[in-house]
Amino acid sequence: MSARNGILLCLLMIAIGFLPSGWVFKFKRVETDSDYSIGSKSYTENMILAELVKLAGESEGLKIRHQSEIQGTQIIFQYLLNRSIDVYPEYIGTIRYEILQDPNVISVEEIRQELRKKFNLEMTDPIGFENTYSIGMLKSRAMELGISKISDLAKRENLRFSLSQEFLEREDGWTQLAMKYGINIQKPKGNDHALTYRQLESGAADVIDVYSTDSKIQSLNILVLEDDLEFFPSYDAVFLYRAGLENENRQFADLIRSFENRITNDQMIGLNARCEIDKYSETKVAQEFLENEFGIRVEIERDSIWRNIGRNTIDHLDLVRMSLVACIFVAIPLGIIAAKQRALGQCVLGTIGVLQTVPGIALLVVLIAPTEWCGRWILGRPGLGSSIVPVIIALFIYSLLPIVRSTYTGLTMIPGSLCESADALGLSRWAKLWRIELPLAMPSILSGVKTAAVINVGFACLGAMIGGGGYGQPIFSGVRLSDTQLILQGAVPAAVMAILAQGAFEVIERVVVPRGLRN
Amino acid sequence: MLSLENVSKKFGETVAIHPLSLEFVEGSTTALLGPSGCGKSTLLRIIMGLIPSDSGSVRLNEISLSNSTKLEFRRRMGYMIQDGGLFPHLTIRQNVVLTANYLNWSPKEIDRRFAELAELTDLPESSFDRFPNEISGGQRQRVALMRALFLDPSVILLDEPMGALDPLIRSDLQNELRKIFAALNKTVIVVTHDIAEAGFLASTIVLLKQGQVAQIGGLQDLNSDPREPFVRDFINAQRSPLDSLEAHS
Numbered sequence: 001m002s003a004r005n006g007i008l009l010c011l012l013m014i015a016i017g018f019l020p021s022g023w024v025f026k027f028k029r030v031e032t033d034s035d036y037s038i039g040s041k042s043y044t045e046n047m048i049l050a051e052l053v054k055l056a057g058e059s060e061g062l063k064i065r066h067q068s069e070i071q072g073t074q075i076i077f078q079y080l081l082n083r084s085i086d087v088y089p090e091y092i093g094t095i096r097y098e099i100l101q102d103p104n105v106i107s108v109e110e111i112r113q114e115l116r117k118k119f120n121l122e123m124t125d126p127i128g129f130e131n132t133y134s135i136g137m138l139k140s141r142a143m144e145l146g147i148s149k150i151s152d153l154a155k156r157e158n159l160r161f162s163l164s165q166e167f168l169e170r171e172d173g174w175t176q177l178a179m180k181y182g183i184n185i186q187k188p189k190g191n192d193h194a195l196t197y198r199q200l201e202s203g204a205a206d207v208i209d210v211y212s213t214d215s216k217i218q219s220l221n222i223l224v225l226e227d228d229l230e231f232f233p234s235y236d237a238v239f240l241y242r243a244g245l246e247n248e249n250r251q252f253a254d255l256i257r258s259f260e261n262r263i264t265n266d267q268m269i270g271l272n273a274r275c276e277i278d279k280y281s282e283t284k285v286a287q288e289f290l291e292n293e294f295g296i297r298v299e300i301e302r303d304s305i306w307r308n309i310g311r312n313t314i315d316h317l318d319l320v321r322m323s324l325v326a327c328i329f330v331a332i333p334l335g336i337i338a339a340k341q342r343a344l345g346q347c348v349l350g351t352i353g354v355l356q357t358v359p360g361i362a363l364l365v366v367l368i369a370p371t372e373w374c375g376r377w378i379l380g381r382p383g384l385g386s387s388i389v390p391v392i393i394a395l396f397i398y399s400l401l402p403i404v405r406s407t408y409t410g411l412t413m414i415p416g417s418l419c420e421s422a423d424a425l426g427l428s429r430w431a432k433l434w435r436i437e438l439p440l441a442m443p444s445i446l447s448g449v450k451t452a453a454v455i456n457v458g459f460a461c462l463g464a465m466i467g468g469g470g471y472g473q474p475i476f477s478g479v480r481l482s483d484t485q486l487i488l489q490g491a492v493p494a495a496v497m498a499i500l501a502q503g504a505f506e507v508i509e510r511v512v513v514p515r516g517l518r519n
Numbered sequence: 520m521l522s523l524e525n526v527s528k529k530f531g532e533t534v535a536i537h538p539l540s541l542e543f544v545e546g547s548t549t550a551l552l553g554p555s556g557c558g559k560s561t562l563l564r565i566i567m568g569l570i571p572s573d574s575g576s577v578r579l580n581e582i583s584l585s586n587s588t589k590l591e592f593r594r595r596m597g598y599m600i601q602d603g604g605l606f607p608h609l610t611i612r613q614n615v616v617l618t619a620n621y622l623n624w625s626p627k628e629i630d631r632r633f634a635e636l637a638e639l640t641d642l643p644e645s646s647f648d649r650f651p652n653e654i655s656g657g658q659r660q661r662v663a664l665m666r667a668l669f670l671d672p673s674v675i676l677l678d679e680p681m682g683a684l685d686p687l688i689r690s691d692l693q694n695e696l697r698k699i700f701a702a703l704n705k706t707v708i709v710v711t712h713d714i715a716e717a718g719f720l721a722s723t724i725v726l727l728k729q730g731q732v733a734q735i736g737g738l739q740d741l742n743s744d745p746r747e748p749f750v751r752d753f754i755n756a757q758r759s760p761l762d763s764l765e766a767h768s
Contacts, residue, residue: 421604424567425618425666426593435617439608516607516650 006434010329017325034065036245036252039076039085039467042069042476043193044275044282045131045213045268049089049237049259051286055298056255059290067386067467069476072166073098075365075466080240081119082372084386087241087256091131093233095123095240097171103233120243122253125260126236129213129268133167133232135177136210136222138200145206149226153207154182162205165190172233174209180231194480213265215273237263262293276481308474309493315469316497319388319460323395324453331400331452332445335407336433345408356401360462363394368466391463398459399452406448410441443513450505457498461490471497520545521566521674521706525575528561528730535561536730538575543674548700548707550717553727554753559710562727563676566708568592579674594618597667597675601682603659605651605666612647615665622670636665639699657688664699674706681716693719714738714757726750 036057040050047068057064067085070076073094079085095111096103100118105111108125115121135150142148145156153159167173168190175187191199197216199205210217210224212235217224245253263271267289274285283300290296334352338345358366367390375384414437422436438445464472471490478487521543528536536558543549551559564570566577568589577584584592605614615636616629624632637644640661646654651662660680667675680696681689697720700707711717717724718738726733726741733753734746745751 417600417602417604418606420564420569421598421600421606423569424593424596424598424600424604426590426670427618427621428590431621435621436606440606442608514608514650516609516652 013325013328017321034063036062036087036249037065037067037085039067039070039079039088041073041076041088042071042465042480043211044215044272044480045211045237046089047282048271048275048286048289049127049239051282052259052290053087053239053256055283055286055290055300056258056294056296057252059296059298060251060255062249062252069464069473070467071361071465075368078368078372079386079467080121080242082376082382082385083242084383086245087239089127089237090123090240091235091237092126093132093172093235094170095238096233101171103172108236115240116243122241122243122246124239124241124257126238127259128237128261128263129265130234130236131211131213131268132235133173134210134212134227135207135225136200136217137207137225139221139223141206142223142225147225148223149228150177150181150231151228152225154184159185159206160204161185161188161207162191162196162199163188163209164193164196166193167209177231180229192479194482198482213268213272215269215276218269218273219277237268258294267293279481279483305489309489312469312471312473312490313493313497315388315463315473316457316460316471316494319391319395319463319468319470320453320456320497320501323392323460324399324449324456326392327396327399327403327452328449330396331403331448332407334400335404335445336411336438338404338408339411349405349408352400352404355397358397360394360398360459361465363397364390364462364466367393386467388463388468390466391460391468394462395456395459399456402448402451402455403445404448406444406446406451407441410444410448411437413444414440439514440517443509443517446505446509446512450502450509453501453505454498457494457501461494520580521708522578523562523566523575524578526562526565526572526577527574528558528565528570528572534730536565536572539732540575541725541732543706543708544723545673545706546704547723548709548721549723549725550721551708551710551727552712552714552717552724552753553733554712556729557727558730559712559727560678563678563708563710566674567596567598567676594622594670595672595674597664597670597672599660599663599667599675599677599680601679602656603651603663605659605662607651610648610650611642611654611662614651614662615669617666619669632669632671633665636668639668639702640665641695655688656684657692660684660692664696668703672705674708675700677707677709679710679712681711696720714754726753 038050038053040046050066050068054064054066067079070079073090076085076088077099080088092108092111095115096105100111100114102114105114108123112123115123135153137147147153147156163174168187177183178185196205196208197220200208200222201220210222212224216222239256239259241253241256245256271285271289274280274288275282287298287300290298334348338348368385371390371393372382372385375381375389418436418440419432422432427435460470461472461475463470464476471494473490474486475490475494478484478490523539523541525538525540526536527534527538551562553559561570565572568577568584579592579595582588582592605611606617609617612633616633619629619632637647642658642661642665646658651659654662663680667677681692684692693716700720707721709717709720722737723735724738724741725735728749734741734750736744741750742754745754
């Protein structure tokens with residue numbers, strides 16, 4: 001390949017990797033044109049509350065973005081602190097134990113003062129309903145075993161527990177509960193909250209943790225065990241928002257506070273049931289509620305399945321192409337260095353191999369803080385940590401190994417006689433690399449890139465865990481709502497994209513790899 | 520003129536070449552002959568600057584081989600190895616013109632030189648755009664020779680150029696090489712372990728034994744006036760087909 005063709009190829013790759021998708025497709029990321037951003041964790045109730053604020057805001061002419069499916073309190077709270085979201089629904093118990101980590105702060109006013117002092121955040125009065133953690137069993141099973149109180153659990157052996165990850169890890173979660181009630185079993189493994197219900201329903205688990213407003217308590221006929229030792233603290237729902245909002249937009253802050261004391265426990269269970277049992281979208285449920293209870297009429301943009309799939313495809317493709325192209329530019333030179341400097345090469349390959357073993361969600365979480373730091377202090381762009389950038393970096397890291405290794409292998413497998421011939425012709429080291437070695441290693445390098453692309457399509461689903469969009473979004477929502485159709489809306493296109501990526505690279509291979517190297 | 524002075528090489532503790540000095544007369548063909556492991560290929564690689572010698576110097580006319588003159592040195596020499604060393608990702612033509620392209624020769628000049636060499640080596644035009652794995656072994660060697668000759672080097676080095684060919688093609692190519700060498704009037708060094716081939720192609724034979732020169736001379740000298748028993752043994756070891764016939768009678 002001539003140097004000119006090489007430069008053209010690089011430019012083409014940069015274009016494929018980094019041109020904004022808005023230039024090509026009519027969809028664009030919502031984040032670019034909204035006044036405010038509201039976050040929600042990955043469960044229905046949180047999403048409905050967020051949608052309520054979003055729709056109410058939109059009825060007053062604000063442009064609000066809803067960043068949903070964020071996994072866990074720590075991440076969403078960080079998002080609030082670094083201002084990539086302005087408000088999100090939270091529970092007083094969680095604030096006390098997880099955020100302030102001080103069980104002695106009891107009253108709403110005390111908590112509010114602490115949040116102002118420590119984090120410059122505001123908190124509304126309770127919205128009205130309480131969603132405490134509780135322990136539940138199928139009524140039939142509980143009767144059969146004669147269990148009605150949590151303390152009864154300690155008397156029974158061989159009960160199968162399925163507990164949500166968050167409940168297992170919280171300060172006020174499983175460990176303390178087990179200690180207080182003297183339940184003496186090995187600490188169970190954590191599950192997704194939605195999965196625990198499925199396990200309970202199918203009989204794979206006897207005991208799960210529940211939220212007291214879960215719609216499934218009604219639909220699955222679950223007995224919420226009596227908390228006879230009064231272990232679980234109060235979990236009144238509130239909204240947390242940036243203190244700055246009060247000055248920037250009084251109207252929006254008032255609107256958030258307008259939900260104080262407006263939603264009762266029964267109403268919330270009803271709203272959750274509308275979503276989880278009747279399968280209405282959170283947006284639709286929020287719209288109905290606003291209209292019936294607040295007299296606010298909002299038109300909602302109804303997204304068709306195809307429109308959703310289209311949007312997710314663009315988001316997913318963004319994650320895959322940016323990370324893959326960036327990785328190609330870094331990994332191939334790394335592979336070359338590894339092949340040329342064997343000792344250094346072993347270090348490079350070893351390090352990358354270790355990075356590969358870090359679990360996806362852990363890598364994502366670890367990346368958020370440094371990305372935010374770089375964004376804030378180096379690039380002058382706060383909020384970078386909660387954009388898609390950490391997802392892209394994570395995917396980039398996962399793509400390193402296949403590409404570096406295939407480049408390394410491709411170069412080191414070149415027969416010695418060919419290297420000698422290249423030297424004997426009087427080619428410089430660069431000319432030898434560019435004209436002989438890289439073309440000879442090309443089939444191997446391409447297969448590495450192909451592997452990385454296919455892996456990336458799969459891994460990019462993780463992006464939805466921290467609000468990065470893509471096919472993971474419907475998959476996670478689908479799991480949460482036990483909605484197979486929704487899961488398939490993410491899983492099928494993801495599989496198709498992986499197959500297409502594979503096919504595309506086979507075509508590229510046909511074009512790029514000369515006839516003399518095939519077979 | 521190409522000359523070696525006190526060149527030696529060790530691989531670890533094993534001595535591959537004892538200090539030796541050689542001169543190669545311009546326009547003559549010399550064969551480096553000897554059994555496997557005698558150091559003949561190593562010597563060729565030292566001359567090309569592919570491996571550094573431990574001591575001594577290699578000079579081509581006024582230039583002495585060093586790290587800084589290495590590339591220049593190689594471009595003044597043509598090198599051809601056993602299986603041709605053709606690059607499988609390049610067509611025959613691309614293989615041959617590779618270095619000229621890299622050195623920015625004009626396309627016209629490249630075309631002219633290519634046509635000239637194709638005629639010299641008798642390479643059919645139909646093979647120009649094929650890949651190395653699509654032509655025969657004998658043709659691959661012709662292509663390798665074209666590539667070695669392309670920059671019009673003053674020295675041509677061949678390392679077992681016919682080692683992988685069957686007898687008929689081998690004999691054809693030997694005839695042609697002899698013709699070409701005579702026509703080009705270049706300094707040629709051929710490494711081989713085949714004494715008949717050495718005698719056929721070269722006017723001078725350097726017989727090597729364990730990294731040392733056993734004898735230098737024409738085939739006739741080696742045959743009629745062997746300096747040590749090894750020389751006679753080496754020459755007698757080569758059976759002629761007629762000897763084999765006698766063994767059965």
